Amino acid sequence: MGLRGGIDLGGTKIQAVIVGASHGVRGQARIPTPKDGGPDGVIAAMAEAVRTAATEAEVETSALDGVGIGSPGEVDPDAGTVTNAYNVVPDWNRTISVGDILATELGTKIGLGNDVRVATAAEFRLGAGKPYRSLLGVFWGTGVGGGIILNGSPWRGRGAAGEIGHMVVRRNGAKCTCGREGCMEAYSGRRAMELEARRRMKHGEKTALFKIMERKKRVALTSGVWAEALEHNDALATDLIDRAVAALGAGIASAVNLIDVEAVVIGGGLGTRLGEPYVARIEQQMGPHLFVDARPPAVHLAALGDLGGAIGASLLIKR
């Protein structure tokens, strides 16, 4: 029947989709990433999400052509393993044969890929990047990930290309959650922004961010929490987002000065949640730093939205 599954594995949620031959979504399921069962619990939840999506699509998982997974951490597509996916669960500190386990669970073959790369591939093949041959995907969420397409093909370097979040935008600048200083992600990543918000609140700044978080029954400042605080003109939230947008502008412009791609596609949890107006602001902040400013790259919001990562993962299964 040509149906394929896709899973976007994240630190906050697991998104599964079932897509048809033309990539249309036939079923989908989204569940919070379980935090207390370790990697095993996460894998069980991934299987559950695919089953739920498959039920919606009226297909047995064993009848799928396969299920692709976009995962953070160190992904080895050939071995079917994921190592050190701390962002998913903190105790994912070893190599887990995600592919083998899920192949048995779901009765179909499994494809594995890096989460940011599959999301970039999805935007390139099906989304906002379709008109272009070279592309920088920027995924603005807990961290800031990047995917690169050059001449129509992914550029992986020695395996780690695309770490745009760790380009330096301010030497000797803010401490990043990676331990380094002045990374773009130290200003723009949701995790770093939350740490800074807590620090400033401790020093007496007022903010509704954590009240909104509690009311929404969240344990961290999610994209939705930031969006609501911005809607209420919360001063601290506004200041931190302005700072994030400025760092994104400088970092993305630096990347464009280096590789001169035709287009930039901005997605990720925060990018998707804040949407077009913030993509326009990032584009504006890029302007002063673009070396060839008469011919800026096209800058687009990711077109596949929330489902982009999972749809991209499904592309790992070849027809």
Next chain:
Amino acid sequence: MGLRGGIDLGGTKIQAVIVGASHGVRGQARIPTPKDGGPDGVIAAMAEAVRTAATEAEVETSALDGVGIGSPGEVDPDAGTVTNAYNVVPDWNRTISVGDILATELGTKIGLGNDVRVATAAEFRLGAGKPYRSLLGVFWGTGVGGGIILNGSPWRGRGAAGEIGHMVVRRNGAKCTCGREGCMEAYSGRRAMELEARRRMKHGEKTALFKIMERKKRVALTSGVWAEALEHNDALATDLIDRAVAALGAGIASAVNLIDVEAVVIGGGLGTRLGEPYVARIEQQMGPHLFVDARPPAVHLAALGDLGGAIGASLLIKR
């Protein structure tokens, strides 16, 4: 006979070489870039440099397979033109048919290319980049230029890839000679460093830089002037070079985080003049900013030295 010519056109000097089939240098000539004859004077000097090198190689210029030119400014290889090469002479503010003029002058065909790209190609094919398939060339001189080789081929983007000097290393940082703020070149480019040295001297800092410049009968702080001041532990020169090295480290590491090349080759006037010890210092400064720090790229001094640009230009002429 298979002899080819190459010209490295710079703001300080014009370097010409004649090379044999195996790229061995048979003749060479180096003359200061004339500053008072406009583009015409520069082109006449280029022809003169090639003739002198050809005499040394015992060949008529009309017997050469061709002469390649590596030029700054906006180079159109197909049209054989160079536009706005302000770095060469300030009044090079229009499009000049360098190719046609020199073809007539020298009686052979002319190839044109961007100066940084031909120097990168030379290091890739014949120099320190030979063992690698992906490479970042960094040319540290008046400005800081970059050339990119991916999968064995130059990556040009939409025509302007490689502007590593204008990657941002400090948002809202030092004013760059390009007019932007916080560019790597604002800290590392020789022109920006000279402006900063003059500024600090005006504010009372002591330095021997300008005395050395006058003694050497230079009109600007050349790489040799900087090198001599460093040898004498001149405090201002040391401070500005430290700042330059730190900015280069952050900027190059950022570039590696994005494109994850196998190797970095550092050349250019200052890079070549200061040599291995400073390449080692740049490598050290990259360290703290490399995201995959367990597997840094190889970092090499350009192997072709001063002649790299001209030899690279000769590669524009296909056998």
